[in-house]
Amino acid sequence: MKIRTQFILLLIALFLIPVFMLGTLVLSSWFRSPSNIFIPSWEEISKRDTLGHNKQEWERVRDFIKQLPDSVEVAVLSSQGEVLLSSIPGITIGETLTEGELMAVFATNTQDYLYQIDRNFHPENGDSSQLMIVTRLLRENQYKWDTVIDQLKAIINVFSLLLFLCISGIIYLSHVLSRSMEVLERETRSLAKGNLSKEIQVRGNNEILSLTNSLNSMRLALLEEQKRRSWLIMGISHDLRTPLSLIKGYTEAISDGTADSPEIIGKSLEIVGEKVDQLDAMIDNLINFVRLDSGDLKQNLKLVPLAPLLSDYATRLQEDGRILGRTVTTAITLPADLAVPLDESLMIRVLDNLCGNAIRYTSPGGTISLTARLAATPKRRKGGQKAARNREAQVILQVQDNGCGIPAADQPHVFDPFFRGDNSLKSEGKGLGLAVVKTVADTLGWTIRVESERGTGSCFTLEIPV
Helix, strand or coil: CCHHHHHHHHHHHHHHHHHHHHHHHHHHHHHHCHHHCCCCCHHHHHHHCCCCCCHHHHHHHHHHHHCCCCCCEEEEECCCCEEEEECCCCCCCCCECCHHHHHHHHHHCCCCEEEEEECCCCHHHCHHHCCEEEEEEEHHHCCCHHHHHHHHHHHHHHHHHHHHHHHHHHHHHHHHHHHHHHHHHHHHHHHHCCCCCCCCCCCCCCHHHHHHHHHHHHHHHHHHHHHHHHHHHHHHHHHHHHHHHHHHHHHHHHHCCCCCCHHHHHHHHHHHHHHHHHHHHHHHHHHHHHHHHCCHHHHHCEEEEHHHHHHHHHHHHHHHHHHHCCEEEEEEECCCCCEEEECHHHHHHHHHHHHHHHHHCCCCCCEEEEEEEEEEEEEECHHHCEEEEEEEEEEEEEEEECCCCCCCCCHHHCCCCCCCCCCHHHCCCCCCHHHHHHHHHHHHCCEEEEEEECCCEEEEEEEEEC
């Protein structure tokens, strides 16, 4: 249960308990009060009253009884001693008591009770038809101190229960929080020391658990980044070692006299220059790749009309294909005013990487196609359900070729830095082109995917939300 929910439940309990307790006291007092003693109606009393007291007088008696305190017992008698109503033990409804018998009832309990007789509820009827009310009160309740004490005890009990509930709730929540925070502190210190392999485990179902899940996600991301950086360093070391070894070999050959003719020396220096240019290009690619991976890309985004940019590139691509002996077909069917946020130079680089690979792995006479269209795709709800009417537009950019294709085992890794499959080992690529495309796409919220079959060709699809 979430901590906020626990606090809300505690506050609700703190509110409901006193309301319930006070309501119980009020109801109890209400049910025990003389005003709620069952008092017969005038019609029923008139059947018992042989002297025929009128209804107005009986209503006055009812009002008098309702105003009596809770601890007062009451009996109503006619002027002839007929008991019409009674809550006093020893005085029974329906019997007739003489004045002496009534005094005898008083005398048996006079040490414990105080008695009082009230008359004249309808003075105009005369003394002969007056109703008489007998009330009885315990002597110890005369000053109502017990009632006050009982009420104070009830209030003290209510607030004692509230205090106990508050203390219990605070102790429980403090225990849960302190225990969880101790675990989190210990685990975060372990993370700070570089121990990313151990999963953070905190029991519960609250915000602490949500924070733990976030820390675990961060831990996995850091672990993946750590592996990726190690892989990147190994890839850099591997790719830089080859040209450096050649440069070292040729310079040693020149310095120790192995290359003794001007023609061999000139050829060696030419190869050294080519390898230096290769190193320079590799370092430039690495710097750009690190810049993209660090998130600097989003700082240079502008709204750029996509159709003119792709049309100009398609024209250049067709010319490159003609020179290299490949057939290039293009179909750019985007609205002229459609603009998306991007860095134009990086967009050209993405196109160069995708189309350059298509040309490189397609034999002379092969076909490469560049297409771009606007499509509406359904948004996805939570749980993977498609929304029927809620659709969003996006540009579908595809680069397709009928070259050698990518083996199925290599397809999951084609966007990894420095990955070079079986087909790419014969080329001069460095394994960073598609990694750059993937980085740009991920940073801008685009989607890149590949579909390929060995010996048939490949199709790279770039989805750009509008």
